[in-house]
Amino acid sequence: MDASESRVHDPKLRDVFDQAPERYERARPRYPASLVEEVVRATGAGPGVRVLEIAPGTGKLTVDLAGSGCAITAVEIGPRMAAVARRRLAAFPAVEVVVAAFEEWGPPPEPFDAVVCATAFHWLDPAVRTPKAARSLRPGGLLGVVATHHVAGGSEEFFAEVQQCYERWDPATPPGLRQTREAELATDTTEFTGSPYFTDVTVGGHAQEITYTTEQYLDLLxxxxxxxxLARPARHGLLACVRALIDSRYDGVVTKRYWHELITAVRTDA
Ligand SMILES: C[S@@+](CC[C@H](N)C(=O)[O-])C[C@H]1O[C@@H](n2cnc3c(N)ncnc32)[C@H](O)[C@@H]1O
Known part of the structure; x- marks a missing residue:
């Protein structure tokens, strides 16, 4: 499997983003404009609205959200990721990037109007993330969680073939893994529907396909x-295998389909 977006909480791995923040900023996709519009509409983001963003990374969502004129406090664990985010957000004085683990961060006394988290909720401690997001929100405020999935589409044959590389070099790869279609994704919202702090849970999604040259695709990986x-020999072996496949069978170009799911939930009075 080539995407890590749905990994479960693993504190040992969450720091690896900070090793290569510029690569993250260069290689990872922006969110589709339709998703950003939905987040802005659902949260009511605009001048005078206070938003908490958990784990902004280099600010992929933050920059577009800041364009609405809202104030944002963004809590990012990686100091080097945060530095890139601050640079990209320098034109928005109402945006503050705080370096802290969300689980340990002390929220200000006044609750936020909205809390958002993009492609990072799975990195947070499951025992803390939902109750703490709720405590950070005013009653009636909105929680928006984006989960990014790599789904069937684009260069489908390549993604089936590339499993040979993963099976050979990554021992964690289950044999015969195939991509899921977005319509078949089974979204588990019980963390929110089962919480006394949230109601009116909705699930939506936005697709985008991005075409990569071999170099761009390896950069993304x-x-x-x-x-x-992965240990260095396995990583090198895997990347060499993927490179050879794209160059020899796909003319040096592959297209990947993303499904960016948006879960929203409204804070109760509880
Ligand atoms: C896949 S990136 C997503 C970044 C950004 N939200 C985006 O959409 O591009 C995951 C981010 O979560 C951050 N992170 C992981 N655990 C965290 C925690 N406990 N508190 C705050 N940030 C965390 C990582 O440093 C990384 O920047």
Whole structure:
């Protein structure tokens, strides 16, 4: 499997993003404009609205959200990721990037109007993330969680074939893994529907396809924590295998389909 976006909470791996923040910023996709518009609409983001963003990384969502005129406090564990985010957000004085683990961060006394988290909720401690997001929100405020999935589409044959490389070089790869279609994704919202702090849970999603040259695709793979965590010989072997496949069978170009799911939930009075 080439994407790590749905990994479960693993404190040992969450720091790896900070090793290569510029690569992350260069290689990872922006969110589709339709997703950003939905987040802005759902949260009511605009002048005078206070948003907490958990784990902004280099600010992929933050920059677009800041364009609405809202104030953002963004809590990022990686100091080097945060430095890139601060640079990219320098034109927005109402945006503050705080370096801290969300689980240990002390929220200000006044609750936020909205809390968002993009492609990072799975990195947070499951025992802390939902209750703490709730405590950070005013009653009626909105929680928006984006989960990014790599789904069937684009260069489908390549993604089937590339499993040979993963099976050979990454011992964690189950045999015969195939991509899921977005319509078949089974979204588990019980963390929110089962919480006394949230109601009115909704699930939506936005697709985008991005075409990569071989170099761009290898650059992208090196932003995934599970690829970075491989021992050096396995990582080199895997990347060489992927490179050879794209160059020899796909003319040096592949297209990847992303499904960016948006889960929203409204804070109760509890
Ligand atoms: C896959 S990146 C997503 C970054 C950004 N939200 C985006 O959409 O591109 C995951 C981010 O979560 C951050 N992170 C992981 N655990 C965290 C924690 N406990 N508190 C705050 N940030 C955390 C990582 O440093 C990394 O920047």
């Amino acid at each position: 090196l932003t995934y924590s599970n690829h970075r965590a």
